[in-house]
Amino acid sequence: MTSLAHPVVAQKESLKPRTRSPFVKKFLANKGAVVGAAVLILFVLAALLAPWIAPHDPLKANFLAVRKAPSLIYWLGTDELGRDLFSRLLWGARSSLLAGGVSVAIAMVIGVPLGLLAGYFGGKLDAVISRIMEALLSCPFLVLAIALGAFLGPSLTNAMIAIGLSAMPIFARLTRGQVLAIRHEDYLEGARAIGLPDRWIILRYVLPNVLSPLVVQATLTIASAILAEASLSFLGLGQQPPSPSWGSMLNTAKNFMEQAPWMSIAPGVAIYITVLCFNLLGDGLRDALDPKS
């Protein structure tokens, strides 16, 4: 019954040298995860500071500098309307990172409560919710996102909603599985025996205990969401011109693969590295939170 006195809460990251928790130690030992996290922090900073560090206006077309190769003035070259690729890359980071974050937020805000309800209450509610989630998961993720995106109309916001809704079943199912795993734990039985209201139990005892795998999944899903946004933009359903996003930059770049290959390298590499880092980070979190190792 010791757990009742100390409900397990997801460890907060603490870098104080004296009381370094095992989580932080394990995480820092994983070189990949550290590198991933560092690069991501760098990218996020770059995105946030884009208005100040971008050397040129990402939206201003310059018809005299169309498709110029990388040079001292234009570090990564220019695109089909003469806009600086480096500046567009920085501003594009905002759209892509935002898309990743918001989609997953939407997915979690809807999916986690559904999973909690299904796992905790079981019975008919569980049957209904599980059926719906299973139905949604039978549709290929990208197809679902495309259909939703077409329905909502092409825009970055709608792409985020579409991706979020498509990813929601993943979180619902994961949360439900986690809740089922701990449903019969002693401290929960005890809480129920005392007569604590369900809502209290779910929020104070169940949720914190299922958080860790959710955090890992969230990181990994952000990676998929960024790829999905790039895919939707590639098909013309995401960020609309003239605002830059890495996916839409690749969409236009593919028409100039021979004349201006630099147009496709930068955004492609950017997507690749960002997604890779999120995956490394997710991996690191999973390993660090894993009680077995």
Added chain:
Amino acid sequence: MLTFILRRLLSAIPTLILVSLFVFTLQKLLPGDPVQAMAGEERDPAVMEYLREKYRLNDPLPLQYVHWVGNVLQGDFGTSLRTEQPVTVLLASKLPVTIELAVLALIIALVIGIPTGVISAVRKGTSVDYAANVFALSGISIPHFWLGILLIMIFAVKLQWLPASGFVPLGEDLGQNLKTLILPAFVLGAGLSGVLMRHTRSAMLEVLRADYVRTARAKGLFPRTVILKHALRNALMPIVTLTTLLFGELLGGAVLTEQVFSIPGFGKMIVDAVFNRDYAVVQGVVLCVAIGFLLLNLLADVLYRLINPRLRTA
């Protein structure tokens, strides 16, 4: 076992109904009149009205749904609004293509993923492990369409070793058929190999830690024998089930790769149908993929029980 299968099949039915309802509603909510898209530049109102009547688009939605389901149960998935070909014919012609692509991609993924996973697990913590992990994650992280276009540029245009796109059916010319599928299969397989590699690695690690492996080692068996005979065989269980599930995902998920390489499979068909508002095709294809997915899930579960005798209680 039989009762288990039957029970699962029965429980799949409400899911399928939900899928059909969901796809149907979503399609109807899409803005843009399909009849308008069909009526073309000329836009004759009489023609549009006739088409609406013909495809029962003036009926109330629930009636349209019931009508559609009724037809499906009789094996009639409707006709493509665009070309008037029956959807079943379309499905039948595209399914082999998508299956072949999925099989090839899976083979590539297995050939790359499993050995890398095994080596990674055995050499856990070393730079080999680390490198393999990054390689695996790269496969998962690279945008398929970007990789596809890059490969086309290198292998088709610069080196001219492979065709840039298009598809030659298996029956027509095996050599050409493989040539057209190699690049898209590689793009898909590379991504999957990452997933497989990581799962193989963790499954192997689980097994390597187990008691019976330690016993085998204690008995003095060669490490390689231990790995291959005992560990791998037991690690294969989750891998097999995972492979089955991945296959299901491949059936509907190769959307962008098929688009870039112009492979006439399911993925491309769905995207085109959504953009053309070809309702019947989207509904038919998604339903088909959902059925396939559910069946494969069932297969994975059955395989899991078959391979692991400890679970055979049903």
Added chain:
Amino acid sequence: MKFAHLMTTTLLLLAANAAVAETTLRIGIQDDPDMLDPHRSRTYSGRLVYTALCDKLVDVNPDLTFVPQLATAWNWSEDGKTLTMTLRDGVTFHDGEVFDAAAVKFNLDRARTLPDSLRKSELASVESVDVIDAKTVAIKVKQPDATLISQLSDRAGMMLAPKASATDVASKPVCSGPYKFVQRVQQDRIVLERFDNYWNKQAYHFDKVIFLPIPDTSVRLANLRSGDLDIIERVAPTDVKTAKADSHVQVFSTPGLGYMQLMYNTNNGDKANNPLGKDKRVRKAFELAIDRDAINQVVFEGLYAPSAQPFPKNSPYYDKDLPLPTRDVEASKKLLAEAGVKTPVSVELKVANNPIAQQVGQIIQAMAEEAGFKVNLIATEYATLLNEQQAGNFQIGMSAWSGRPDPDGDIHQFVTCKGGQNDGHFCDPKLDELLNKARTVNDQAQRQALYFEALRLLAEDVPTSYLYFDPRIIAMRSNLTGFVPNPDGLIRLNNVAFK
């Protein structure tokens, strides 16, 4: 001895096989056609396939004159109400049926009466089709129609085999063209093979013709360069330089018939109630902010033809005396001041969801900004765009028109009060009068006068701004000879052969 005999026979057989080795021509097209029924199909790609599959009554030459195909001669009666056509001898359909006046009647009646026929508006003037004798047919029209011959040079004039087409056509079209239908796999390929009883078969040199839809322009070109395709159509202007630099490839570019226009919503619903919709000075100001030449240079490598008229430059109805408006930001600002609007004027520009349209849209957005317009650019998916324009949910809509050989097809339905494509609902009775009259007049000089007057009215009121005409750029392997490009961009295979 027996062995030598066997060897000789084998060698002879091999040689014979090599001699009759099948030649296949692979053509890469931009999209998959819709249904292969000339009376019901609407896609441009469909027309590409019909060029090889279905003969029509008349064909059109690169200089936009009409020449015989299945009809060898024709003339109008004195009152202009009967068109008598003499039909070609010795023509059979792919299934062996004989081509005669009854077949023509069958087809024209079908095109006019089939419930979902998309050719009805093209043949709207036709009252009846009469069989005079096996080789002569008389088409009676309700009022004189100068556009009829032109309609018969496209899908409305294509001939299907009557018996074979009584029921399902789309899945197995039976026509009388140089190649007959073999197989179609949706979104993959359309396979045709040589028709041995074609009336002009010595001019056609391939055993098989395969159409392969490949939407991505760079992939299409890559296929051509690697030899997996022999001909491709609609080459992207940005790829032309690369294509020309490749010694295995030859490029043909002709000015085309199709154009791009910016249609203004002047009278269709709420979105017309704004300065742009109501005041022609504001529209003129918007137009003056656009530099068509710059668009041509930046987006199309200078290969397109900037234009402010709905007819191509080589058409007799193109008014050379009407100058192409050049960009004039000062004049633009002056007009806006005159109209008394507060700058910046907010306008919404809807474009199709493809990279080219978006590029052009962005350039217009940037240019208009300098003149005092704040343009909100909305890229819309094609199916939705059609809907929105028709419903009046737009202020400015950028849309493409594939073009017709006859001028009426390029203008009437867009700017007449009840025009089927007049999404802006612009209405000027005087313009209607001119255009309605022009369709009934056969004399070129008279028609010219009418159209010239109409053009001046258009320049005055600016219901729409024409931007440019797209050229038809076709590329093929260097070892193909005999191709003659045509402004309609269709690939006619007569006399085309491998060197």
